[in-house]
Amino acid sequence: MTLTCLKNGRVIDPAGGVDAVADLWFEGERIVAAPAAPAAARVIDCAGMVLMAGGIDLHTHIGGGKVNIARTLLPEDHALLGVESDIPLRSTCGHAATPTLAAGYRYAQMGYTACFEPAMLPTNARQAHLEMGDTPIVDHGAYAMLGSDDFLLRLLAAGAPQAKIDDYVAWTLAATQAMGVKVVNPGGISAFKFNRRAFDLDDAHPHYGVTPRRILQVLARAVANLGVPHPLHVHASNLGAAGNLATTLATMAAVEGLPLHLTHVQFHSYGAEGEFGFSSGAAQIAEAVNRMHNVSIDIGQIMFGRTVTCSGDSMAQHRNFGHASPRKAVLMDIECDAGCGVVPFRYRDRSFVNALQWAIGLELFLLVEDPWRIVLTTDHPNGAPFTSYPHLIRLLCDKDFRDAQFARLHPQAQALSLLPQLRREYSLAEIAIVTRAAPARLLGLADRGRLGAGAVADIAVYREQADREAMFAAPARVFKDGVEVVREGRIQAAPQGATHVVRPQHDRAIERELAAFFDSHMTQAFAGFAIGDDELREDCNRGGRLHVHPCARV
Amino acid sequence: MAARMSAFAAPAHFVCAFCGLLCDDLPFPGGDPDLQAACPKAAEGWAALREGGAPSVDGVSVDEATALRAAAAALARARRPLIGGLGGDVQMMRAALALADRCGARIAHAGQAAAQRNLFALQGGGGVTTTLAEARNRADLVVLVGGDATRRFPRLLERLFVPAPPFVEAGRRRLVLLGAERPRRLPAGVAAEPVDCGGLDLFDAVAALRGLCEGRLDARMAPVGLAALAAEMRASRYGLLVWAAAEFDFAGADLLVGQLQQLLVGLNRETRWAGLPLAGSGGDLTANAVAAWQTGFALPLDFAGGEVAHDPFADQSDADLLLWLAALPGLPFPEWARGVPTVALAAPGLAPVGARIVLPVAVPGVHAGGHLVRSDGVVTLYAPAQFASPLPAAAQVLARIAAALEAAA
Numbered sequence: 001m002t003l004t005c006l007k008n009g010r011v012i013d014p015a016g017g018v019d020a021v022a023d024l025w026f027e028g029e030r031i032v033a034a035p036a037a038p039a040a041a042r043v044i045d046c047a048g049m050v051l052m053a054g055g056i057d058l059h060t061h062i063g064g065g066k067v068n069i070a071r072t073l074l075p076e077d078h079a080l081l082g083v084e085s086d087i088p089l090r091s092t093c094g095h096a097a098t099p100t101l102a103a104g105y106r107y108a109q110m111g112y113t114a115c116f117e118p119a120m121l122p123t124n125a126r127q128a129h130l131e132m133g134d135t136p137i138v139d140h141g142a143y144a145m146l147g148s149d150d151f152l153l154r155l156l157a158a159g160a161p162q163a164k165i166d167d168y169v170a171w172t173l174a175a176t177q178a179m180g181v182k183v184v185n186p187g188g189i190s191a192f193k194f195n196r197r198a199f200d201l202d203d204a205h206p207h208y209g210v211t212p213r214r215i216l217q218v219l220a221r222a223v224a225n226l227g228v229p230h231p232l233h234v235h236a237s238n239l240g241a242a243g244n245l246a247t248t249l250a251t252m253a254a255v256e257g258l259p260l261h262l263t264h265v266q267f268h269s270y271g272a273e274g275e276f277g278f279s280s281g282a283a284q285i286a287e288a289v290n291r292m293h294n295v296s297i298d299i300g301q302i303m304f305g306r307t308v309t310c311s312g313d314s315m316a317q318h319r320n321f322g323h324a325s326p327r328k329a330v331l332m333d334i335e336c337d338a339g340c341g342v343v344p345f346r347y348r349d350r351s352f353v354n355a356l357q358w359a360i361g362l363e364l365f366l367l368v369e370d371p372w373r374i375v376l377t378t379d380h381p382n383g384a385p386f387t388s389y390p391h392l393i394r395l396l397c398d399k400d401f402r403d404a405q406f407a408r409l410h411p412q413a414q415a416l417s418l419l420p421q422l423r424r425e426y427s428l429a430e431i432a433i434v435t436r437a438a439p440a441r442l443l444g445l446a447d448r449g450r451l452g453a454g455a456v457a458d459i460a461v462y463r464e465q466a467d468r469e470a471m472f473a474a475p476a477r478v479f480k481d482g483v484e485v486v487r488e489g490r491i492q493a494a495p496q497g498a499t500h501v502v503r504p505q506h507d508r509a510i511e512r513e514l515a516a517f518f519d520s521h522m523t524q525a526f527a528g529f530a531i532g533d534d535e536l537r538e539d540c541n542r543g544g545r546l547h548v549h550p551c552a553r554v
Numbered sequence: 555m556a557a558r559m560s561a562f563a564a565p566a567h568f569v570c571a572f573c574g575l576l577c578d579d580l581p582f583p584g585g586d587p588d589l590q591a592a593c594p595k596a597a598e599g600w601a602a603l604r605e606g607g608a609p610s611v612d613g614v615s616v617d618e619a620t621a622l623r624a625a626a627a628a629l630a631r632a633r634r635p636l637i638g639g640l641g642g643d644v645q646m647m648r649a650a651l652a653l654a655d656r657c658g659a660r661i662a663h664a665g666q667a668a669a670q671r672n673l674f675a676l677q678g679g680g681g682v683t684t685t686l687a688e689a690r691n692r693a694d695l696v697v698l699v700g701g702d703a704t705r706r707f708p709r710l711l712e713r714l715f716v717p718a719p720p721f722v723e724a725g726r727r728r729l730v731l732l733g734a735e736r737p738r739r740l741p742a743g744v745a746a747e748p749v750d751c752g753g754l755d756l757f758d759a760v761a762a763l764r765g766l767c768e769g770r771l772d773a774r775m776a777p778v779g780l781a782a783l784a785a786e787m788r789a790s791r792y793g794l795l796v797w798a799a800a801e802f803d804f805a806g807a808d809l810l811v812g813q814l815q816q817l818l819v820g821l822n823r824e825t826r827w828a829g830l831p832l833a834g835s836g837g838d839l840t841a842n843a844v845a846a847w848q849t850g851f852a853l854p855l856d857f858a859g860g861e862v863a864h865d866p867f868a869d870q871s872d873a874d875l876l877l878w879l880a881a882l883p884g885l886p887f888p889e890w891a892r893g894v895p896t897v898a899l900a901a902p903g904l905a906p907v908g909a910r911i912v913l914p915v916a917v918p919g920v921h922a923g924g925h926l927v928r929s930d931g932v933v934t935l936y937a938p939a940q941f942a943s944p945l946p947a948a949a950q951v952l953a954r955i956a957a958a959l960e961a962a963a
Binding site for chain 2: 065067072078082092100101102123126130150318324327328329330331332333336342519520521523531535539
């Protein structure tokens with residue numbers, strides 16, 4: 001194995017408490033301590049460079065049915081994509097509804113080495129894994145979506161004990177090869193199938209009678225009981241609705257101190273004040289996050305321009321049908337699991353609402369004090385394509401730049417935002433936390449998102465520049481599992497990424513009930529439902545590795 | 555063929571890939587004496603297959619290596635190769651796209667015309683769809699539109715009406731026919747009621763329904779049958795429009811599908827409706843799904859010049875080589891291609907007459923395992939092999955051709 005020394009770079013490793021000019025050594029696919037007598041090492045001069053662990057995106061819609069609907073819906077979205085490369089690459093296209101090949105190449109070019117698809121429907125899990133398997137270079141994993149599925153709602157309506165729900169959640173994680181559990185508009189996607197158009201935290205489901213609050217509680221409890229490292233990943237009720245901050249605050253309180261990850265919280269931080277009945281709730285949400293140490297968030301920042309929104313929240317997406325740009329949108333009910341809605345969208349800085357959404361996202365970034373509980377996302381592609389991350393990083397790091405962008409906004413939105421008063425500028429160490437160290441910790445990736453000895457040699461080498469957008473857009477080098485995959489923006493290798501999963505134990509008695517449910521409600525045989533390890537590795541992930549992360553079942 | 559395969563028949567899980575419904579509640583055909591009764595489409599697909607199969611070049615049996623070299627040489631010589639057919643599983647499609655990219659080839663599915671009827675409607679104005687289980691569990695009013703979908707999807711109504719739906723009161727579910735023939739297969743106890751469209755053709759009937767449902771057309775101005783249907787549709791709790799675009803073999807069919815989708819969009823302002831567009835046969839949804847996730851575009855694609863382009867209307871008849879992939883039965887071979895030199899990767903019995911080079915491949919779900927996308931576009935099933943077979947998967951043969959190309963380059 002080749003011993004490599006990245007020499008004299010500024011190593012920023014918040015997980016190890018390091019921010020200093022140092023040599024970073026790796027051998028094969030692992031980072032190692034500096035050898036006592038370094039012999040025959042490849043030495044790469046990194047003077048003037050910043051070294052960070054590979055980026056980890058814990059919420060990016062990179063694979064699965066609704067993303068593929070978005071791609072298919074929008075041939076006009078797909079600009080030709082010339083990926084700079086020193087090896088033959090596959091041809092691909094893309095802007096917002098990024099194809100898998102483009103997503104893998106582009107993430108690697110930005111120094112990202114792992115991506116997690118947050119909304120894998122159990123009945124669509126095979127497709128999601130096949131798509132992730134066609135996403136080159138980056139490691140991947142997915143969260144199984146529960147909470148509007150008929151099996152869980154039936155269990156709750158029947159007053160099933162928590163232990164049975166735990167078994168069902170554990171079975172779902174294993175059968176779908178998932179890394180975590182996500183709930184989207186708890187119960188609301190199912191309620192929409194019964195023609196409910198709004199569904200708040202304490203509304204009773206029209207058929208099953210259960211409330212979103214109860215669904216959140218049992219799922220958060222199940223995730224905690226099973227010892228799944230990633231907290232329940234929550235897309236709260238009332239996405240995008242003016243005044244939804246009350247629901248979001250109530251959602252945080254509902255789990256009664258259990259770990260909770262609130263995703264794309266920007267879309268859930270709206271007040272209903274002012275002339276237009278729409279205002280920023282960022283201060284209240286940030287105050288609650290600062291106070292409640294069981295809560296982590298990612299932002300779902302919006303950026304101005306064209307994108308496409310794709311969400312499992314069919315109820316919310318149906319409300320947005322009229323906003324589709326271009327004027328076409330797709331809605332779907334899905335197989336006792338959930339649903340989806342795909343609405344192309346253009347965020348405009350001269351729109352009051354869009355301008356305020358942009359400001360709210362940044363206010364949240366700047367008001368939440370603990371960077372370890374906040375993750376940089378645009379909810380790709382819902383707020384913006386992930387390719388806008390370097391621009392977003394500059395907005396966080398550079399107050400003057402931020403102010404200049406702010407000055408272009410719709411004037412009434414400017415009048416309603418705190419942003420000019422927020423003087424905070426993210427340090428590089430804080431950027432390293434919100435883009436790699438924090439997501440690694442929140443996912444339970446013990447040997448990623450860090451640069452200590454023993455960690456996987458997923459390393460991004462950035463040329464330190466005052467213009468943080470330029471700095472983070474094109475790393476000088478990127479190593480994935482110790483292999484140089486990018487040099488000066490050019491792809492050098494396109495290895496197959498690994499799949500990350502968790503697999504807590506469950507009592508197999510639940511499978512008898514599931515088999516009966518498949519007979520009465522589903523249109524596929526229970527016998528063929530679960531994705532086996534061989535199928536996952538060989539078929540879905542083209543021979544890539546499978547990492548099963550431990551669960552501390554308590 | 556059945557006799558020999560029955561000796562190997564596995565009683566385990568069987569997924570039938572012979573139409574887009576991907577039924578996994580049928581017995582393996584090799585062991586079923588009355589397949590025609592269970593499903594005529596499965597019987598037809600099964601009957602098309604032959605045993606054995608050997609590679610051949612110009613009608614002469616050769617070993618696989620010889621056929622692979624000949625196929626690679628033909629591809630290397632071709633100026634405008636087309637990879638067609640595309641009846642197969644996800645792995646075949648992955649390998650076909652990689653090879654097309656490598657060779658600068660065009661790539662298109664044999665059932666493209668029908669697939670595009672749904673695709674253009676979606677790309678023009680979006681729509682509302684559902685999946686098989688939601689359709690079966692919820693629909694209180696099922697409207698079958700145009701032609702006879704059970705000709706191509708024989709078990710459609712069995713799968714929609716059996717067992718009883720959990721969310722519909724007993725006796726409240728109805729099946730009506732809008733410009734559709736009486737289904738040739740109807741489950742016991744299910745009645746199909748034709749709608750009297752007052753002599754309107756299907757385009758005008760659907761346009762009138764839209765007008766009625768959206769309150770733009772006075773019921774007194776419309777045929778009585780359509781006015782009554784519109785009233786029932788608006789009163790339905792969860793309605794279902796079902797169509798098979800392959801049945802719409804007439805000009806402007808994509809506009810008709812677009813009208814159906816906009817009818818659904820309009821109905822969802824007040825109540826719940828969804829479409830169940832039937833497709834997936836011959837692997838068309840599988841091929842389009844993989845193309846879309848890898849490149850962004852549905853088929854057809856053109857990789858000429860080292861980049862990917864999508865022209866849905868491109869004429870393909872200037873192809874000077876056709877690489878025809880038929881791991882599944884039922885793919886229409888294009889008339890224009892009769893004189894084009896053809897390399898066929900085909901299951902035994904499925905190679906087109908006159909193919910210069912033939913490489914036998916496995917049928918997914920029979921000789922080899924494979925992933926296929928079901929008619930609703932959401933459920934991807936793994937169809938396991940039913941017995942040990944020496945036939946290679948199409949993906950493996952494509953990879954060997956790619957390797958032979960590299961070796962010769």
